[in-house]
Amino acid sequence: MKGAAERIAELRAQIARHNRLYYELDRPEISDAEYDRLMQELRALERAHPKLLTADSPTQRVGAPPSGKFAKVRHAVPMLSLANALAPEDVVAFVERVRRFLGLEGGEPIDFTAEPKIDGLSLSLRYERGGLARGATRGDGTEGEDVTPNVKAVRGIPRTLEGGDAPEVCEVRGEVYMMKSAFLALNAQQEAAGRPVFANPRNSAAGSLRQLDPAVTASRPLEFFAYAWGEMTALPARTQWGMLEWFARHGLKTNPLARLCHSVEELLEFHREIELVRATLDYDIDGVVYKVDRLDWQERLGFVSRDPRWAVAHKFPAQKATTLVKAIEVQVGRTGALTPVAKLAPVSVGGVVVSNATLNNEDHIRELDVRVGDTVTIQRAGDVIPQVLGVVRERRPAGARRYVFPRTCPCPLATAVVRDRTAAGEEGRIARCSGELACPYQRIEHLRHFVSRRAFDIDGLGERQIALFYEKGWIREPADLFELAARNPTIKLEEQEGFGETSARKLFAAIEARRTVPLERFIHALGIRHVGETTARALARGYGSWPALREACSRLAAGHAEARLEMDALDQIGETVVDSIAAYFSDRHNVQMVERLARQVRIRDAERPAQDSPLAGKTVVFTGHLEHLSREEAKALAERCGATVSGSVSRKTDWVVAGREAGSKLRRAGELGVQVIDEAQFLALTGTAA
Numbered sequence: 001m002k003g004a005a006e007r008i009a010e011l012r013a014q015i016a017r018h019n020r021l022y023y024e025l026d027r028p029e030i031s032d033a034e035y036d037r038l039m040q041e042l043r044a045l046e047r048a049h050p051k052l053l054t055a056d057s058p059t060q061r062v063g064a065p066p067s068g069k070f071a072k073v074r075h076a077v078p079m080l081s082l083a084n085a086l087a088p089e090d091v092v093a094f095v096e097r098v099r100r101f102l103g104l105e106g107g108e109p110i111d112f113t114a115e116p117k118i119d120g121l122s123l124s125l126r127y128e129r130g131g132l133a134r135g136a137t138r139g140d141g142t143e144g145e146d147v148t149p150n151v152k153a154v155r156g157i158p159r160t161l162e163g164g165d166a167p168e169v170c171e172v173r174g175e176v177y178m179m180k181s182a183f184l185a186l187n188a189q190q191e192a193a194g195r196p197v198f199a200n201p202r203n204s205a206a207g208s209l210r211q212l213d214p215a216v217t218a219s220r221p222l223e224f225f226a227y228a229w230g231e232m233t234a235l236p237a238r239t240q241w242g243m244l245e246w247f248a249r250h251g252l253k254t255n256p257l258a259r260l261c262h263s264v265e266e267l268l269e270f271h272r273e274i275e276l277v278r279a280t281l282d283y284d285i286d287g288v289v290y291k292v293d294r295l296d297w298q299e300r301l302g303f304v305s306r307d308p309r310w311a312v313a314h315k316f317p318a319q320k321a322t323t324l325v326k327a328i329e330v331q332v333g334r335t336g337a338l339t340p341v342a343k344l345a346p347v348s349v350g351g352v353v354v355s356n357a358t359l360n361n362e363d364h365i366r367e368l369d370v371r372v373g374d375t376v377t378i379q380r381a382g383d384v385i386p387q388v389l390g391v392v393r394e395r396r397p398a399g400a401r402r403y404v405f406p407r408t409c410p411c412p413l414a415t416a417v418v419r420d421r422t423a424a425g426e427e428g429r430i431a432r433c434s435g436e437l438a439c440p441y442q443r444i445e446h447l448r449h450f451v452s453r454r455a456f457d458i459d460g461l462g463e464r465q466i467a468l469f470y471e472k473g474w475i476r477e478p479a480d481l482f483e484l485a486a487r488n489p490t491i492k493l494e495e496q497e498g499f500g501e502t503s504a505r506k507l508f509a510a511i512e513a514r515r516t517v518p519l520e521r522f523i524h525a526l527g528i529r530h531v532g533e534t535t536a537r538a539l540a541r542g543y544g545s546w547p548a549l550r551e552a553c554s555r556l557a558a559g560h561a562e563a564r565l566e567m568d569a570l571d572q573i574g575e576t577v578v579d580s581i582a583a584y585f586s587d588r589h590n591v592q593m594v595e596r597l598a599r600q601v602r603i604r605d606a607e608r609p610a611q612d613s614p615l616a617g618k619t620v621v622f623t624g625h626l627e628h629l630s631r632e633e634a635k636a637l638a639e640r641c642g643a644t645v646s647g648s649v650s651r652k653t654d655w656v657v658a659g660r661e662a663g664s665k666l667r668r669a670g671e672l673g674v675q676v677i678d679e680a681q682f683l684a685l686t687g688t689a690a
């Protein structure tokens with residue numbers, strides 16, 4: 001049994017490390033619940049041994065990291081992200097795409113609002129009858145955290161909207177940020193008080209907002225810029241620009257640099273100008289945002305996945321730094337892909353401390369000839385993992401040896417490594433451990449993916465716990481998780497190092513809470529290659545229920561051509577995905593694993609969008625030229641009404657929408673006896689007037 005003093009020291013060191021990961025690096029390794037557990041244990045020990053309590057203990061500090069105690073809020077209107085444009089060509093392409101989608105002639109002008117892209121965190125403020133009723137963080141875009149008391153403590157956010165004419169419900173969205181000067185002053189204060197300092201203004205704004213004690217938030221100099229909205233019972237303007245003006249007139253701050261632009265040239269000019277003044281601004285920005293000004297056009301343009309078609313973020317070039325490569329390690333991903341990672345001497349890149357950077361793959365290391373001991377340039381662009389760009393040759397130490405990529409997996413089985421093949425049979429860039437599900441590293445990664453936030457979202461199961469459970473042989477595959485509680489009389493989790501009665505009970509409760517799962521999460525959690533969140537959602541919508549999807553996958557794996565066509569016809573799904581799903585369900589072990597899991601959980605049918613539309617659940621094929629809608633817009637409209645749009649006519653097609661000069665598809669519809677309608681009838685079905 002460890003002495004109390006020793007355990008206390010260990011806990012303080014662990015907590016200090018997690019504070020650093022959270023505050024400085026914005027890269028927490030453990031869940032809030034696990035963090036709480038460490039704090040609770042420390043508090044209990046200090047209570048039992050008051051002599052060991054010191055002033056610098058993390059328990060004596062105000063403003064610990066958030067502890068998962070904020071209530072969840074479902075956003076009435078999802079909070080979206082933005083597609084990125086990196087080069088001027090991307091901006092030109094964006095404008096052309098908007099033009100094409102709206103079916104506008106080349107000469108017709110489109111106005112855009114251009115705004116700086118603030119590097120803070122987005123927030124949704126709900127005003128009811130003019131009064132601030134709720135503040136919520138973005139979270140995953142669908143569900144955020146209720147931070148109302150904290151939001152009320154932010155000085156730049158009015159408690160009531162001015163003017164007395166606000167719509168009944170008015171959800172204002174924008175960015176919370178901290179001035180650079182205020183951030184430096186806060187860090188100086190933190191340092192003087194022996195508290196952790198923040199790595200950059202963004203982390204410090206996030207840390208300040210997500211405080212359990214709103215008094216702490218109030219003491220931090222946070223600011224807010226309004227730039228978007230969620231639920232609105234009435235829209236007070238018809239343009240983005242008009243909305244910004246309306247916000248400003250009602251007591252909300254809007255960015256003074258925003259500008260109304262009338263052409264691509266003006267957009268690019270705005271980008272250039274803002275990049276020039278960037279360093280002189282007292283807040284961090286990482287690019288500019290362009291938005292189609294007319295709100296009726298925004299409405300028509302709609303979204304692709306989570307990104308609006310009517311807006312784009314034009315980023316500034318990435319920030320770079322040079323540092324030393326201390327080691328090169330190989331990490332095994334969930335699909336067995338081996339990713340070499342450079343372990344670096346920590347360096348600050350654009351305000352964030354970086355100590356790892358990806359080297360992508362074997363060829364990349366060879367091409368750059370990166371060696372241990374080399375000085376390298378690295379870059380960090382947006383949220384992506386830092387990358388190694390190149391070697392500073394002059395600084396290579398004598399005797400540095402060429403890096404040899406391992407031929408075996410670093411896992412205990414040391415299975416052979418094989419290179420992927422492209423469709424044409426050429427060697428691909430990715431090296432994979434051939435052990436598949438026998439490789440413990442892959443299994444562990446697979447389990448980590450399974451419990452992660454966007455998949456089954458099981459709280460309290462971090463990397464360490466999964467590795468432990470795996471090592472003990474308690475969980476080898478997802479289904480085992482759901483049997484853990486029943487097997488506990490023999491396992492006795494509460495007696496394991498790092499667990500207690502409460503934490504074991506909490507974990508079992510967290511697992512139990514996920515026994516019912518939406519179909520899309522279930523699919524995403526399986527970790528099939530190329531099947532991410534968006535694809536999973538498309539599959540869920542397309543098939544509706546697990547039995548239907550399961551059936552389709554079996555037929556696909558058995559090589560049924562029709563099953564293949566059917567899946568391929570779904571929006572967002574292409575050949576690669578279909579091949580990958582076919583391969584996955586052709587493997588007996590995978591099928592067994594999925595079946596076992598499906599018996600343990602209840603899989604909720606997909607929410608069919610707009611059930612009340614006559615198009616819901618129907619399959620539609622478009623052919624010929626339409627008068628009022630571009631092809632892309634028609635497809636999006638049909639999908640919004642819950643229809644599936646297919647590229648070819650089959651017996652399963654419900655309607656063929658024929659425009660001018662329709663050809664072979666129209667003939668095929670005639671042959672198969674599929675009902676043909678025109679554009680006006682289609683618009684009537686969608687409830688839209690031409």
Ligand code: IVH
Nearest residue numbers: 080081082115116117118121122227289308
């Ligand atoms: S508009 C549907 N405007 O950037 C449009 N976003 O990459 C949603 N952001 O989550 C966002 N400044 O946190 C918009 N002027 C601005 C912005 C801005 C910063 C952030 C926001 C968003 C992220 C998307």
